[in-house]
Amino acid sequence: MAAMEIEFTAPYDIDQVLTFSLPDKSVRGRVARLGPVLGDILQAHDYPPVIRLLLSEALVITTLMGSLIQKSSGQLTIQVQSTSGAVELLVCDFLESRVRGYVQFRDDVVLQQDRLPDFGRLFGDGRLVVTFDMAASKERYQGLVELRGSSLTQVVRQYFIQSEQIPTVLQTAIDLDGPEPTAAGMLLQYLPDGEEGRTRLDTLDSDFGWACVAQLAETTADRDDALLAEPGLRSTLRRLFPEEDTVMVHGTEMLAKGCRCSLEHYDSILSRFSKEDRREMQNEDGVILVDCAFCARQFAIQD
Numbered sequence: 055m056a057a058m059e060i061e062f063t064a065p066y067d068i069d070q071v072l073t074f075s076l077p078d079k080s081v082r083g084r085v086a087r088l089g090p091v092l093g094d095i096l097q098a099h100d101y102p103p104v105i106r107l108l109l110s111e112a113l114v115i116t117t118l119m120g121s122l123i124q125k126s127s128g129q130l131t132i133q134v135q136s137t138s139g140a141v142e143l144l145v146c147d148f149l150e151s152r153v154r155g156y157v158q159f160r161d162d163v164v165l166q167q168d169r170l171p172d173f174g175r176l177f178g179d180g181r182l183v184v185t186f187d188m189a190a191s192k193e194r195y196q197g198l199v200e201l202r203g204s205s206l207t208q209v210v211r212q213y214f215i216q217s218e219q220i221p222t223v224l225q226t227a228i229d230l231d232g233p234e235p236t237a238a239g240m241l242l243q244y245l246p247d248g249e250e251g252r253t254r255l256d257t258l259d260s261d262f263g264w265a266c267v268a269q270l271a272e273t274t275a276d277r278d279d280a281l282l283a284e285p286g287l288r289s290t291l292r293r294l295f296p297e298e299d300t301v302m303v304h305g306t307e308m309l310a311k312g313c314r315c316s317l318e319h320y321d322s323i324l325s326r327f328s329k330e331d332r333r334e335m336q337n338e339d340g341v342i343l344v345d346c347a348f349c350a351r352q353f354a355i356q357d
């Protein structure tokens with residue numbers, strides 16, 4: 055019998071976000087990669103190519119930003135609203151490692167392209183709204199930024215600089231042509247006073263250090279490949295920061311698709327309406343039809 059050749063391959067990290075820091079540079083970071091979760095979300099809709107690309111980018115950004123919130127302490131929502139342009143509304147949210155999103159758009163030939171078109175054409179006049187809903191305090195923090203730049207990634211970077219005054223690098227890489235759609239990204243933030251506002255003693259050279267890290271993160275030639283194709287997210291970090299002596303990995307979170315729609319959920323929402331209001335919502339068969347925009351499912355509720 056011929057000897058069999060067994061090929062050992064490292065497992066491919068997918069639907070995960072990894073939290074890390076570069077302590078020498080006062081940098082905290084996240085790398086995230088979405089695969090089956092992204093496929094599930096896209097599959098529920100019959101989106102044109104440009105909308106698939108845009109939503110993939112938005113979902114990976116939402117994952118990176120949402121993972122900045124401590125688990126079970128709140129929800130992050132990003133919403134793009136525009137009054138002109140091809141995209142009308144884009145909503146994504148992240149709650150307890152679960153992500154979801156959808157897009158409403160106007161008919162436009164630009165949506166059939168393979169690449170994201172000019173930002174003005176896509177959104178016209180629009181803005182990005184970032185909302186943090188904190189569970190414990192029930193407080194809501196909201197930041198707004200104009201949709202200027204060449205990508206959603208750039209707009210969100212601008213949001214961090216304007217609204218939170220945190221120097222931020224955000225990079226995303228999308229591959230929807232492979233056997234499975236994949237979206238990956240990296241978020242780096244410079245926090246010389248530490249996450250909790252602690253004063254750190256080792257910030258003497260860190261402004262220069264941050265500038266170097268940011269420059270490297272933005273210019274690494276094979277960055278997209280490191281984000282999308284490197285099997286393990288830890289080895290992605292090694293490829294992205296080869297010069298760093300210490301890259302501290304704090305943990306990984308498994309990601310899931312976050313739709314919360316169910317008959318029970320809509321039942322409880324409808325029960326808050328008066329009997330008269332509910333009667334007005336019924337169709338001729340006495341059934342209330344409710345659509346979930348996130349997963350394009352329809353629920354028929356017998357009142």
Ligand SMILES: [Zn+2]
Pocket residue numbers: 313314315346347348349350351
């Ligand atoms: Zn749903």
